[in-house]
Amino acid sequence: MSAFTPTVGRAGLVANAIVAARFLPIWIATGALAIVSAIIAPDALQSTSWAFVLPYMTILAVAALGQMLVVMQAGIDLSTPGVMFFGGTLLVGVGAGSNGRLAGAVIACLALGAGVGLANGVLIGVLRLNPLIVTLATGQIVLAWGVKYSRGVVEGGNVPEALSSWAERKPLGISAVFWTGAALTLLVALVLRYTAVGRRFQAVGANPRAAWMAGMHVRTHVVFAYVAAGVLYALAAVLLAGVRISIDPAFGAEYLLAPIAAVVIAGASLAGGLASATSTWLAALALTLLTQMLRILGLSTAMQFIVFGAAILVGMLVSGDRVAALLGRVLRPAEAPSRPAAAQTNTGAT
Amino acid sequence: MSISRAWLPLALMTTLIVALGAYAAMRQDAFLTTYNLGNLLLSTMPLALVAIGQTNALLVGGFDVSVAALMTMCVVVASFTLQPDKSWDVLLVGALAVVGVGLATGVFNATLIRVLKLPSIIATLGTLSILEGAALLLRDHPEGFINPNAIEALNAGVSFVPYAFIGVVVLAVLADIWLYRTRTGLALRAVGLDDSSSRRLGMATGRTVFLAFVICSLMAAVAGFYSAAQVQIGSPIIGNYALESIAAAVLGGASLAGGKGSFVGTLLAALFLTEISNVLPLFQQPTEYAQMTIGVLILLALVLYQAPELLARLRTSWGGVGRLRTRQGEAAG
Amino acid sequence: MSIPGPERPVVLALGGVSKAFGAVQALRDVSFDCRAGEVHALVGENGSGKSTLLGIASGFLAPDGGAVEIGGHRRRRGSPAEARRFGLGIAYQAYSHVLDLSVGENLYLAVPQEEQPRFGRMEEWASARLEEFKLELPVSARVRALSLVQRQLLEVVKALLAKPKVLLLDEPTTALGPKEVEQLHELVLQRSRAGVGIVYVSHRLPEVLGIADRVTVLRDGVGQGTFDAAGMSEESLVALMIGRPLQHxxxxxxxxxxxxxxxxxxxxxxxxxxxxxxxxxxxxxxxxxxxxxxxxxxxxxxxxxxxxxxxxxxxxxxxxxxxxxxxxxxxxxVVLLSGDRTGESLFPVLSVRANTTVQVLRRLAPWGFLRRGRERRTVTEMVRRLRIRMASVEQPVQSLSGGNQQKVSLTRPFLRGxxxxxxxxxxxxxxxxxxxxxxxxxxxxxxxxxxxxxxxxxxxxxxxxxxxxxxxxxxxxxxxxxxxxxxxxxxxxxxxxxxxxxxxxx
The missing domain is CATH 3.40.50.300 (P-loop containing nucleotide triphosphate hydrolases)
Known part of the structure; x- marks a missing residue:
């Protein structure tokens, strides 16, 4: 019998297509959107319009990266607005308008994100509570706490000037905020692809039981996912505060749904394990472009909510798991299902 | 579940309601007045109704996070269909329109979840966004008064107790009797506890899940009437009912894994949560404390109600981790 | 034991049934019937298609070809609910209990709506049923609290409660001791005397020969014939079961x-x-x-x-x-290669590369950074050595065939030194x-x-x-x-x- 050498011939391309299929729809959709936009609302693509939009797109992308890490562990995080609001108020409150205190303020903000993430992670990863309800609750607590803290501290106050002027800088003609987000995305993508930590993180998300049986520390990875997500939300809050300069009661509120929408339409598997940082970044771009286009076409913000909701639903129906499953089914010979005896063993073992 | 554990949420909620009430009554004269108590009961209505609906979704192992947006939508629709100076038959048609919105939303959600096999969280998240947008399209700022006669009818009562509250108490008790003392109630719990075994036993699991989500939305629509009666105007911003309805159901003893819950418990929890918001202003405390308390209570309830399981989880070698059930509603072969 | 004559009506008939799971042909043109009042045993090794046959009869699986008739009704669309309506009762090997409900509630759910008593009388009714079947169980106990023996007997009683015309028993004795087996057999024989057709699936030939009127043997998804149990011995059955068309x-x-x-x-x-x-x-x-x-x-x-x-x-x-x-x-x-490959061993959505090296990442990633070139060579070497057929090391394992999936999990002990x-x-x-x-x-x-x-x-x-x-x-x-x-x-x-x-x- 001859050896079967894996080659990247035609068969290799087919296999790579299966891998890519999950993330393909968002790239196609973004391209299509750009073309449609160029035809019906060319203003949306103009650089003046982008100068305004890119920072917001980046903030969405950073928050979505955090959400993506949680989704990779088959979870969901609804504490984003709480963390972002409290984080924003800390920047104003601790920073107290003084550039010298900016570093302390940013550290406080990131520590808050990490702390909330740790609480979420322990409740979900160790006590095995349901991620939806836990993060809803912690999000609510943090948000209310932030509101309490903000009274008197924040009203009329601005973030330290150094932060807002940094956010206005445009190295190479594009916003510094944008570069930060792009670097973060690249960093997450590289860590997931090129490090042992990233590989184990994916494995634990894809199948925690198999990961445990292969000798991995499952709980640690899950806790880490929520902590990292919290830190990324806090970073998003820093960027948003820099762009907005001041904090209003609705600060961060729109980041409950949008990051989830971005992750979902970027093709992440809600069953855990698979997601792409670059696709998530692109999805944030696409959602922003869509919003921008609708705005230029004169549609109200109300319409944007509807389009958002539809994008989540359509994204779930056409991308990610389904595309991968469909292509997989077409391209591989199906197998016999495992026998009931095996199922019985599982229930006995858990 | 042993008997004592099944009653724990009910006992705990009753104790908390009485304790908080007694404390408030001792410290503040304004609490134990018929005006305040009537007000408390009335303001419990929207949460009580929507939480009872939410309990249905939880019983079949799902979530509905779109209920708050649906309530907002219903209030906004009501501001068009229940305008002042309209005759009762016009109002009746208008009320049916509001219920119709609830029914349509319910069917839409249930189809996404049961037919198209989307996880209930994502499906209702999408619906949430769409409804929010639709409500904003119809009213981008609060306007359009609700018919005062209709409001009066909704708020009517005997002494300080609104008829509606009596109605919801009766509803919750009947629903619990149905859930724990009838064949179809048992079937619903069985489907929530174990979809696969239920299918093997020849039960219509698909229909059960579908109906549960439709009922959830219908209850949210009815809750919308009472929200409308409170705000009295077509406002596109209505409270944080998505979290609070889940909170009330969980505090009332509903399990997030499906199959366990109590409508009476949900009602008591809704009453308690509203009581907190009612008492805080009497003590000149900001409303954030209510939100924080609710958040903390949810976490405590999650831990307390399943303490034995949690201990077992910590002790077993495979502790596992919390994960969403993304195949919700899909029968496991 | 009465040998039923041909005049007894056929209560379950499968005609020329076939079923494939992907490339594996689980059943090939199998015909099987069970008459009222007989115990018809179905024997075969694991993987010979017995469970698939039962799954098709009970409506849980849809056959690729062939017809199913229950109690004279031609089955149209397969569903367990329909099969039950036509008079088919089944005791599943993996059980159909709702573990968090009580014994009484599980019994109650197992009978058709028309035959359920008023809900208030459920416990009384359930006690009476348990007594009728001589099963001593606490009615209000949760099934989760029962032993495996009790669960297995309960499963059989549940199947009997619906008063089926034909009763399928899938390995009903795996958890039972000799005493319980006898008790179960007595129950089964009593039902069969009452005119119920019984399909009995078991590994244990002495049990089968002790109770069956007829025996059908399956081997590799193909029927090997139906025989009168009286004329068969364990040896002759074993010979039919293992004679194998393909030698490995x-x-x-x-x-x-x-x-x-x-x-x-x-x-x-x-x-x-x-x-x-x-x-x-x-x-x-x-x-x-x-x-x-x-x-x-x-x-x-x-x-x-x-x-x-x-x-x-x-x-x-x-x-x-x-x-x-x-x-x-x-x-x-000590390395375990789990039999539940996709559940416990592999990461189905991840690539062959990731699945292969998951236990030796430390070696392939000095300072935490993966040497992807070295990893690729390692994986390629293993792929060659174990002859894993695939298009690319980046392919998700879930897109491989079962054999190649198994080989991927086998690479791990090879890589560990x-x-x-x-x-x-x-x-x-x-x-x-x-x-x-x-x-x-x-x-x-x-x-x-x-x-x-x-x-x-x-x-x-x-x-x-x-x-x-x-x-x-x-x-x-x-x-x-x-x-x-x-x-x-x-x-x-x-x-x-x-x-x-x-x-x-x-």
Whole structure:
């Protein structure tokens, strides 16, 4: 019998297509959107319009990266607005308008994100509570706490000037905020692809039981996912505060749904394990472009909510798991299902 | 579940309601007045109704996070269909329109979840966004008064107790009797506890899940009437009912894994949560404390109600981790 | 026992039924019927298609071709609900209990709506039913609190409650002791005298011959004929069950183990569903673990691998085996290849590359950074060595065939340098014939390196061909040991079906 050498011939391309299929729809959709936009609302693509939009797109992308890490562990995080609001108020409150205190303020903000993430992670990863309800609750607590803290501290106050002027800088003609987000995305993508930590993180998300049986520390990875997500939300809050300069009661509120929408339409598997940082970044771009286009076409913000909701639903129906499953089914010979005896063993073992 | 554990949420909620009430009554004269108590009961209505609906979704192992947006939508629709100076038959048609919105939303959600096999969280998240947008399209700022006669009818009562509250108490008790003392109630719990075994036993699991989500939305629509009666105007911003309805159901003893819950418990929890918001202003405390308390209570309830399981989880070698059930509603072969 | 005449109506008829799961043809043109008042046994080895046949009859699976008639009704769309309406009752091998409901509630849900009493009388009614079937169970206890024996009997009673015209029993005795088996058989015979057609599926031939009127044998998804039970012996049934159209090739045994090199020594090990077990495995030996499904083989292996917590001791290479967790067991050199590949072994959505190297990342990633080139070469080398067929190392494992998936999980012990013991559960289940030899060869190669291997398999032919020695488990303990010239498929099957139970223990 001859050896079967894996080659990247035609068969290799087919296999790579299966891998890519999950993330393909968002790239196609973004391209299509750009073309449609160029035809019906060319203003949306103009650089003046982008100068305004890119920072917001980046903030969405950073928050979505955090959400993506949680989704990779088959979870969901609804504490984003709480963390972002409290984080924003800390920047104003601790920073107290003084550039010298900016570093302390940013550290406080990131520590808050990490702390909330740790609480979420322990409740979900160790006590095995349901991620939806836990993060809803912690999000609510943090948000209310932030509101309490903000009274008197924040009203009329601005973030330290150094932060807002940094956010206005445009190295190479594009916003510094944008570069930060792009670097973060690249960093997450590289860590997931090129490090042992990233590989184990994916494995634990894809199948925690198999990961445990292969000798991995499952709980640690899950806790880490929520902590990292919290830190990324806090970073998003820093960027948003820099762009907005001041904090209003609705600060961060729109980041409950949008990051989830971005992750979902970027093709992440809600069953855990698979997601792409670059696709998530692109999805944030696409959602922003869509919003921008609708705005230029004169549609109200109300319409944007509807389009958002539809994008989540359509994204779930056409991308990610389904595309991968469909292509997989077409391209591989199906197998016999495992026998009931095996199922019985599982229930006995858990 | 042993008997004592099944009653724990009910006992705990009753104790908390009485304790908080007694404390408030001792410290503040304004609490134990018929005006305040009537007000408390009335303001419990929207949460009580929507939480009872939410309990249905939880019983079949799902979530509905779109209920708050649906309530907002219903209030906004009501501001068009229940305008002042309209005759009762016009109002009746208008009320049916509001219920119709609830029914349509319910069917839409249930189809996404049961037919198209989307996880209930994502499906209702999408619906949430769409409804929010639709409500904003119809009213981008609060306007359009609700018919005062209709409001009066909704708020009517005997002494300080609104008829509606009596109605919801009766509803919750009947629903619990149905859930724990009838064949179809048992079937619903069985489907929530174990979809696969239920299918093997020849039960219509698909229909059960579908109906549960439709009922959830219908209850949210009815809750919308009472929200409308409170705000009295077509406002596109209505409270944080998505979290609070889940909170009330969980505090009332509903399990997030499906199959366990109590409508009476949900009602008591809704009453308690509203009581907190009612008492805080009497003590000149900001409303954030209510939100924080609710958040903390949810976490405590999650831990307390399943303490034995949690201990077992910590002790077993495979502790596992919390994960969403993304195949919700899909029968496991 | 009455042999039913042809005038008895046929209550269940399957005509020319076929079913394929992907490339595996589970059933090929099988016809089967059961008349009112008879006990018709269905026998065959694991994987011969019995469960598939029952699944089709009960409406849980849809056949690719052929027709199903229940009680004279032609089935239109398959669903368990429809089958039940036509008068089919089934006791599932994996049960249909809602564990968090009470015994009474489970019984209540098991009968059709028309026959349910008022809800308030449920407990009273349930007690009466349990008494009718001579089953002593607390009506208000949750099923979760019942023993496996009780759960199994309850499953049968549930199937009987709907007053079926035809009753399917899928391995109804796996958890039962001799006394309960007798009790169950009495119940079954009483029903059959009352005119119910009974389809009885079991591994245990003495039981089958003791109760059946007719026997149908399945082998590799093909019917081998239907016979009067009175004219059959265990030997003749075994011959029909194992006669195999396709002979597998097995790698050469290289002299086997040297007697002194004991690598794994187990003494008095007990756990849920098994024990006490005493066992010794030598360096370079492949030990087979045989037995009917559900007799504790799986739990035993899992206890060794740290997945379940046992009591008693096991030592590996002279040192006490630390099996508090899979990680501890892995560090001690014990690797489990789970039979539930997609559930417990592989990361289905991840690539072949990621699945292969998951246990040796430390070696491939100095300072935490993966050397992807080196990783790729390592994976490619393993792919070549185990002859894994795939298009690219970036392909998700879920897109591979069962055999190649199994090979991917087999790469892990090959990559780890410190493996002493491999515990393989059903290494060739769902694996195409071509890939089987590669897997056998890989296991033998590993044994020749001095690793001790335990293979749990439900395929006696595989055990006979691959292993140096086979032990047979029944009801949690080792009841027989076969080696040397004795080691043959027939001998193993006889031991499993109870021909020579309790002859010798290890």
């Amino acid at each position: 090739a097995f790698p050469e045994r290289n002299g086997g183990a040297r007697p002194s090199d004991v690598l794994l020594a187990v003494s008095g090990l007990r756990g849920e569903r098994f024990g006490p077990i005493d066992l010794v495995v030598k360096k370079g030996e492949i030990l087979g673990l045989a037995g009917a499904e559900g007799n504790g083989q799986v739990q035993f292996l899992r206890a060794l691998a740290g997945v379940e917590r046992p009591t008693g001791t096991a030592s590996c290479n002279g040192k006490e085996l630390d099996n508090k967790s899979p990680l501890a067991a892995l560090r001690a050199g 410190d493996v002493r013991v491999i515990l393989a559960e059903e290494p060739t289940q769902g694996v195409d014939v071509g890939a089987r030899f590669d897997i056998y060869e890989a296991l033998r190669a590993k044994a020749d390196e001095g690793v001790a291997i335990i293979v749990k398999s439900s395929d006696p032919l595989e055990l006979a061909g691959l292993c140096d020695r086979v032990v047979v488990m029944s009801r949690g303990t080792i009841v027989d040991e076969i080696q040397g010239a004795d080691l043959g498929e027939r001998r193993i099957v006889e031991a499993i079906v109870g021909g020579r139970v309790m002859q010798g223990t290890a």
